[in-house]
Amino acid sequence: MTGVVERRIGYVPKVFVYPDGPQLVASVAGRLATRVAALQAEKGTASVVLTGGRTGIALLAELTAGSGHSAVDWSRVDFFWGDDRFVSSDNPDRNARQAYEALLDHLPVDPRRVHVMEPANGRFGYDPDAAAAAYEELLVRYGDATGGPLFDICLLGVGEEGHVASVFPDSPAVHEERRMVVAVRDCPKPPPTRISLTLPTIRRSDQVWLITTGAAKAEAVAAAVCGADQRSLPAAGARGLDCTLWFVDAEAARGLSRR
Numbered sequence: 001m002t003g004v005v006e007r008r009i010g011y012v013p014k015v016f017v018y019p020d021g022p023q024l025v026a027s028v029a030g031r032l033a034t035r036v037a038a039l040q041a042e043k044g045t046a047s048v049v050l051t052g053g054r055t056g057i058a059l060l061a062e063l064t065a066g067s068g069h070s071a072v073d074w075s076r077v078d079f080f081w082g083d084d085r086f087v088s089s090d091n092p093d094r095n096a097r098q099a100y101e102a103l104l105d106h107l108p109v110d111p112r113r114v115h116v117m118e119p120a121n122g123r124f125g126y127d128p129d130a131a132a133a134a135y136e137e138l139l140v141r142y143g144d145a146t147g148g149p150l151f152d153i154c155l156l157g158v159g160e161e162g163h164v165a166s167v168f169p170d171s172p173a174v175h176e177e178r179r180m181v182v183a184v185r186d187c188p189k190p191p192p193t194r195i196s197l198t199l200p201t202i203r204r205s206d207q208v209w210l211i212t213t214g215a216a217k218a219e220a221v222a223a224a225v226c227g228a229d230q231r232s233l234p235a236a237g238a239r240g241l242d243c244t245l246w247f248v249d250a251e252a253a254r255g256l257s258r259r
């Protein structure tokens, strides 16, 4: 990991800064494969929450291309999503579709373990609330079956204004304490209707890995790492039970050195 700077800020979160995006995704892909293989060696399976977004999808493509993936038994990984866009399944905006193209189509995954959020042309038609409720039910069943933390690793991208999954600043979703999964409407970033895990559900992950690149993210990264209010900066509320790791490139880390 040439040129990687590691900074500890209090106990958590831990921030890893890379010179650029390609070095970041190469390193995080290797780390993810190693962690998943270790979890499988320890308990037989692993659960990973996937993210959309440019860096998140680049990470999945790197995982497919790199050599580290051979250490993992992909048929024993449960895949979930932090959020998806409530559009038709064939819409290129779908996070699930992008994840299939970048990773899942290329690996011997068990389709029964790939837990996609319902699209707008799915089982419930155009009813995002029913789609969110169905995903919540699935998580409840999964949680009952596994016990302990819901997810081993939750990958999250970060928006310029600090959103994670589809939990946007000062939105109804950021105030949600009871529901595990919600329908999100009127998103400031298109498409406007989405399904998202809530922050309390994200916090049921053993490890939360936030990955982001570019100068446009610098302010959000600095504020979240320094403990901003999650209502105005949801990324600040994305924490893991065991650890919270931030993987950022030098541009996105710029604001950290100013604090």
Ligand SMILES: O=C1O[C@H](COP(=O)(O)O)[C@@H](O)[C@H](O)[C@H]1O
Pocket: 051, 052, 053, 054, 055, 056, 082, 083, 084, 085, 095, 156, 157, 158, 159, 160, 164, 165, 166, 189, 212
């Ligand atoms: O809309 C979304 O955006 C974020 C971040 O995307 P990026 O392209 O700025 O990295 C992503 O994490 C989220 O899953 C997605 O639905």
